[in-house]
Amino acid sequence: MTYIRSQFRHPGLPVNELGYTTKEYEGALSTLCAGCGHDSISGCIIQACFEMSVAPHRIAKLSGIGCSSKTPTYFLGNSHGFNSVHGRMPSVATGANMANRDLIYLGVSGDGDTASIGMGQFVHVIRRNLNMVYIVMNNGCYGLTKGQDSATADEGSKSKKGSVNPFQPIDLAGMALELGASFVAQSFSGDKEQLVPLIKAAIDHPGFAFINVISPCVTFNNNPGSTKAYDYVREHIEASATIDFVPAKTEITTKYADGTGTDIELHDGSHIHLEKLAAGINPYDRLAAMNALQNARNNHEILTGLLYIEPESTDLHHTIQSSDRALNSLGQEELCPGAEALAGINEGFR
Amino acid sequence: MKPTDDKNPEYFHKVVDCQYACPAHTPVPEYIRLIAEGKYTEAYMINWESNVFPGVLGRTCDRPCEPACRRGRIEEEPVAICRLKRVAADNKDDVKSLMPQLPFEGNGKRIALIGGGPASLTVARDLAPLGYEIHLYDEQEAGGGMMRSQIPSFRLPIDVLNEEVNYVLDMGIHTQFKTYVSSLKEILDKEYDAVFVGTGAPRGRDLIIPGRQEAAENIHIGVNWLASVAFEHTHKIGKKVIVLGGGNTAMDCCRTSRRLGGEQVKVVVRSPFAEMKASPWEKEDAVHEDIQILDNHVPKVFVVENGKLKGMTFEKVHAVFNDKGKRSLIPTGEPEVFIEADDVLVAIGLENTFPWIEKETGVDFGEWGMPIVDAKTFQSSNKKVFFGGDAAFGPKNVITAVAHGHQAAISIDLYCREKDLTERPSPFTNLVSQKMGIHEWIYESEVENDHRYLVPHAAKSVTLSDRKMEVELGFDVETALKEARRCLNCDVETVFYKDKCIECDACVFICPTQCITFTTNGEEEDLRTRLRAPSLNLKQDLYVSDTLPTQRVMVKDEDVCLHCGLCAERCPTSAWDMQQFLYKVTKAG
Numbered sequence: 001m002t003y004i005r006s007q008f009r010h011p012g013l014p015v016n017e018l019g020y021t022t023k024e025y026e027g028a029l030s031t032l033c034a035g036c037g038h039d040s041i042s043g044c045i046i047q048a049c050f051e052m053s054v055a056p057h058r059i060a061k062l063s064g065i066g067c068s069s070k071t072p073t074y075f076l077g078n079s080h081g082f083n084s085v086h087g088r089m090p091s092v093a094t095g096a097n098m099a100n101r102d103l104i105y106l107g108v109s110g111d112g113d114t115a116s117i118g119m120g121q122f123v124h125v126i127r128r129n130l131n132m133v134y135i136v137m138n139n140g141c142y143g144l145t146k147g148q149d150s151a152t153a154d155e156g157s158k159s160k161k162g163s164v165n166p167f168q169p170i171d172l173a174g175m176a177l178e179l180g181a182s183f184v185a186q187s188f189s190g191d192k193e194q195l196v197p198l199i200k201a202a203i204d205h206p207g208f209a210f211i212n213v214i215s216p217c218v219t220f221n222n223n224p225g226s227t228k229a230y231d232y233v234r235e236h237i238e239a240s241a242t243i244d245f246v247p248a249k250t251e252i253t254t255k256y257a258d259g260t261g262t263d264i265e266l267h268d269g270s271h272i273h274l275e276k277l278a279a280g281i282n283p284y285d286r287l288a289a290m291n292a293l294q295n296a297r298n299n300h301e302i303l304t305g306l307l308y309i310e311p312e313s314t315d316l317h318h319t320i321q322s323s324d325r326a327l328n329s330l331g332q333e334e335l336c337p338g339a340e341a342l343a344g345i346n347e348g349f350r
Numbered sequence: 351m352k353p354t355d356d357k358n359p360e361y362f363h364k365v366v367d368c369q370y371a372c373p374a375h376t377p378v379p380e381y382i383r384l385i386a387e388g389k390y391t392e393a394y395m396i397n398w399e400s401n402v403f404p405g406v407l408g409r410t411c412d413r414p415c416e417p418a419c420r421r422g423r424i425e426e427e428p429v430a431i432c433r434l435k436r437v438a439a440d441n442k443d444d445v446k447s448l449m450p451q452l453p454f455e456g457n458g459k460r461i462a463l464i465g466g467g468p469a470s471l472t473v474a475r476d477l478a479p480l481g482y483e484i485h486l487y488d489e490q491e492a493g494g495g496m497m498r499s500q501i502p503s504f505r506l507p508i509d510v511l512n513e514e515v516n517y518v519l520d521m522g523i524h525t526q527f528k529t530y531v532s533s534l535k536e537i538l539d540k541e542y543d544a545v546f547v548g549t550g551a552p553r554g555r556d557l558i559i560p561g562r563q564e565a566a567e568n569i570h571i572g573v574n575w576l577a578s579v580a581f582e583h584t585h586k587i588g589k590k591v592i593v594l595g596g597g598n599t600a601m602d603c604c605r606t607s608r609r610l611g612g613e614q615v616k617v618v619v620r621s622p623f624a625e626m627k628a629s630p631w632e633k634e635d636a637v638h639e640d641i642q643i644l645d646n647h648v649p650k651v652f653v654v655e656n657g658k659l660k661g662m663t664f665e666k667v668h669a670v671f672n673d674k675g676k677r678s679l680i681p682t683g684e685p686e687v688f689i690e691a692d693d694v695l696v697a698i699g700l701e702n703t704f705p706w707i708e709k710e711t712g713v714d715f716g717e718w719g720m721p722i723v724d725a726k727t728f729q730s731s732n733k734k735v736f737f738g739g740d741a742a743f744g745p746k747n748v749i750t751a752v753a754h755g756h757q758a759a760i761s762i763d764l765y766c767r768e769k770d771l772t773e774r775p776s777p778f779t780n781l782v783s784q785k786m787g788i789h790e791w792i793y794e795s796e797v798e799n800d801h802r803y804l805v806p807h808a809a810k811s812v813t814l815s816d817r818k819m820e821v822e823l824g825f826d827v828e829t830a831l832k833e834a835r836r837c838l839n840c841d842v843e844t845v846f847y848k849d850k851c852i853e854c855d856a857c858v859f860i861c862p863t864q865c866i867t868f869t870t871n872g873e874e875e876d877l878r879t880r881l882r883a884p885s886l887n888l889k890q891d892l893y894v895s896d897t898l899p900t901q902r903v904m905v906k907d908e909d910v911c912l913h914c915g916l917c918a919e920r921c922p923t924s925a926w927d928m929q930q931f932l933y934k935v936t937k938a939g
């Protein structure tokens with residue numbers, strides 16, 4: 001019987017700039033159903049953080065409730081974590097970020113956690129452009145509570161028991177665009193080549209970065225007639241471009257010297273390189289992205305890739321002009337500047 | 351790459367590294383599991399079928415399986431395969447009733463075996479139950495060949511040897527001990543249906559340098575001297591002993607000397623320490639017994655004073671390698687070294703010699719005076735005469751002699767039944783799913799983290815004063831269980847059913863050692879650069895599926911698979927299954 005994963009790893013594993021292998025980015029053994037798309041997304045998060053050489057203790061994982069929200073236990077076991085209440089991950093993330101702006105905030109949610117109970121929190125965290133990565137593991141159902149249709153289930157999609165969903169779906173990526181999100185992407189759990197660079201770019205992005213990842217629920221929503229099943233998604237997927245994330249220190253000139261494709265320079269000198277950009281798509285143009293998404297939907301296609309980015313995004317701290325330093329690094333003197341300072345402030349109101 | 355043909359038993363055979371490396375292809379993981387279950391008798395019988403001398407080999411085998419063991423690529427040390435074999439032999443119940451029982455119905459054919467070492471005994475064991483009448487000739491007073499005359503009792507107690515030699519001889523073998531065969535022609539004239547030559551490599555090489563003749567009384571050829579000790583003709587040696595040579599014979603000579611009165615025993619060898627032929631563990635054991643090993647010393651002169659050996663002089667050298675990696679030993683120019691000695695043992699190699707095989711027998715000889723023998727059938731240029739063991743291709747070891755014996759027995763049987771010798775019987779193979787439940791397997795799939803356990807030794811003070819006292823005490827059953835659990839069960843194969851796979855990647859992410867990749871196909875060289883972990887061990891195969899719906903293929907690098915079964919547990923569709931693969935070399939008959 002094995003509920004235990006061996007401690008042995010491939011002896012030739014590469015190490016990153018910190019001297020770590022992927023092992024240092026792993027978490028506990030997953031208890032999700034075998035074949036759940038969520039596990040693949042966890043694998044991609046591990047891979048992305050390893051490749052970016054982020055120190056595990058510099059990351060905070062936050063989630064709500066659901067199979068998807070359980071996943072933070074299964075990756076980044078050396079990072080901080082907060083498994084919050086159903087649909088309340090954004091407010092916990094906001095509080096944490098306000099207190100310590102120096103960490104990387106990685107929010108993980110589900111379609112139920114975001115598009116139903118958490119919708120109110122979701123829209124506000126976008127509106128505020130909180131500096132975080134927000135990943136929705138979208139399986140079109142409430143996996144944890146045995147597969148009820150969620151608000152992202154497509155109209156006409158068939159459940160395992162044969163019932164047909166009569167309602168319009170909520171398009172989370174479309175909604176994020178509409179609400180002014182500064183980074184919007186869509187992907188598929190079965191496409192690591194695309195998802196890993198998207199996660200890296202999202203981590204690098206200085207603002208709210210949203211990735212809606214179609215992630216089949218093998219147990220309750222992988223049946224014929226479901227539009228979130230592995231087979232259906234594979235047949236209807238349409239990538240906007242192939243994507244590569246090129247970290248700041250890398251010489252882009254060597255790899256992309258031919259000048260093909262589109263290069264997006266990020267705030268820290270990193271680049272997102274898009275190759276084979278589909279017609280009518282322009283990652284800087286919010287309207288075009290909304291159009292492309294709508295068109296794809298009309299054609300029963302799932303448009304994936306980086307849909308929109310605002311490279312010079314200004315995050316919440318900037319907007320509200322909060323302290324440049326993390327609150328937890330402020331000492332007695334800064335927090336309690338004394339009677340004289342108070343008198344000065346009071347003077348200002350006279 | 352073409353999809354792997356996993357229906358071809360040779361594919362999974364190769365994955366079982368230890369078994370594949372064993373010349374007799376003993377089903378290692380199968381017997382290790384039995385040991386873990388406390389089924390020592392069954393474990394012994396699996397060994398006995400494959401290698402005839404489990405008790406002997408569990409102590410003395412050259413263990414080519416261990417450097418091949420997958421565990422050695424995952425952590426520091428391989429599983430102690432050899433010493434676990436001994437545990438089966440030490441703890442077994444009655445095994446004789448499980449062996450072929452006399453009387454065997456005769457088939458009217460008579461076979462002569464010349465030499466009574468492991469090669470001949472294996473032929474005897476395989477052919478006797480088929481009804482062959484076996485006549486075994488050996489010049490020694492008992493069977494076992496060099497296992498008796500050369501391997502010292504402190505490594506191999508005589509009782510262990512006798513027991514296993516007798517299991518064979520008790521099968522109605524007609525033995526003619528103390529009979530030196532001086533003419534093959536005479537044997538052929540006795541109208542045997544076939545003759546097997548298993549006479550080993552009986553002659554120790556001499557060292558002809560100045561002083562050799564004058565000091566002859568105190569210079570001994572290592573193998574002759576060991577035999578003389580084994581047969582109780584020699585009981586002591588001088589206080590100061592030089593052993594020349596760096597192989598296993600030298601190690602046995604120096605350690606035996608320590609037990610016969612040698613106090614200052616020095617092994618002097620031409621090559622650098624690291625390149626000595628002796629197994630690392632034998633060097634360790636020698637050093638532990640206060641034997642000094644001096645490397646890079648080339649013998650020059652036996653120094654004689656008043657007609658008596660005083661010692662030897664040596665020239666110091668160092669090894670230089672040319673572009674092709676060929677080594678030469680270049681003098682360092684330092685003054686010659688004199689080492690005192692009362693006795694010198696020369697252990698610088700063995701040679702084959704066949705003065706008793708006449709030209710007119712039709713057995714042709716090639717280079718180096720070696721017989722021309724077919725490497726598969728072991729048949730010589732005289733169709734009736736077969737060779738095996740050290741006599742066939744020069745000095746090797748017991749397990750190789752046994753493997754030759756099995757193959758020669760198959761050939762002799764085919765020959766006597768007038769069948770084509772090149773049509774070898776295919777191996778017996780079997781592949782059985784281990785699945786019992788969602789997280790349950792018939793085999794112990796959990797991978798233990800323990801490092802290799804050491805076999806306890808008897809105290810040096812005791813072993814050095816009694817040449818027959820065995821040094822190694824063997825594992826007790828508790829330690830054996832722990833060591834057995836280190837085995838990764840490489841015979842429980844990961845079998846992939848492409849048509850079931852939905853490409854969910856669950857197996858990719860769960861695999862602790864990143865063995866599995868889904869990618870587009872390519873040539874092997876290219877594919878190896880695109881796997882999830884570096885794929886540098888070219889001796890290990892890639893398991894490649896046919897094209898999947900996404901136009902990719904599944905590629906599994908077998909190199910460091912832990913056989914932990916997690917891929918199969920994770921797979922939602924049972925596209926992976928863990929299946930126990932049994933591979934048995936088919937015997938004669």
Ligand SMILES: Cc1cc2nc3c(=O)[nH]c(=O)nc-3n(C[C@H](O)[C@H](O)[C@H](O)COP(=O)(O)OP(=O)(O)OC[C@H]3O[C@@H](n4cnc5c(N)ncnc54)[C@H](O)[C@@H]3O)c2cc1C
Nearest residue numbers: 465467468469488489495496531549550739740746747748
């Ligand atoms: C010192 C020493 C230590 C060794 N230690 C090990 C070890 O630890 N592990 C290991 O695996 N291997 C070891 N070996 C090697 C191993 O003993 C041999 O490879 C193996 O015994 C070969 O088996 P065989 O059947 O070919 O012949 P042998 O074992 O050599 O048997 C040949 C027999 O034929 C007899 N014979 C020869 N010519 C005639 C003739 N004309 N008429 C009648 N009889 C004849 C000989 O007396 C002998 O009994 C060691 C060898 C030496 C020299």
Ligand SMILES: Cc1ncc(C[n+]2csc(CCOP(=O)(O)OP(=O)(O)O)c2C)c(N)n1
Nearest residue numbers: 066067068086110111112113141142143144
């Ligand atoms: C306040 C509250 N209401 C309802 C629930 C019951 N509940 C648990 S998980 C879940 C839905 C989760 O769906 P989703 O976020 O899509 O996650 P999935 O399991 O599909 O990954 C619900 C409704 C709850 N735990 N808490």
Ligand code: SF4
Nearest residue numbers: 033036067143217218
């Ligand atoms: S119920 Fe669905 S979403 Fe939850 S673990 Fe199982 S497959 Fe994944």
Ligand code: SF4
Nearest residue numbers: 861911912914915917
């Ligand atoms: S058995 Fe499967 S999961 Fe385990 S190491 Fe081998 S390939 Fe990986």
Ligand code: SF4
Nearest residue numbers: 851852854855857921
């Ligand atoms: S877990 Fe099974 S179905 Fe999923 S990719 Fe691996 S073999 Fe295919």
Ligand SMILES: [Mg+2]
Nearest residue numbers: 110111139141
């Ligand atoms: Mg869901």
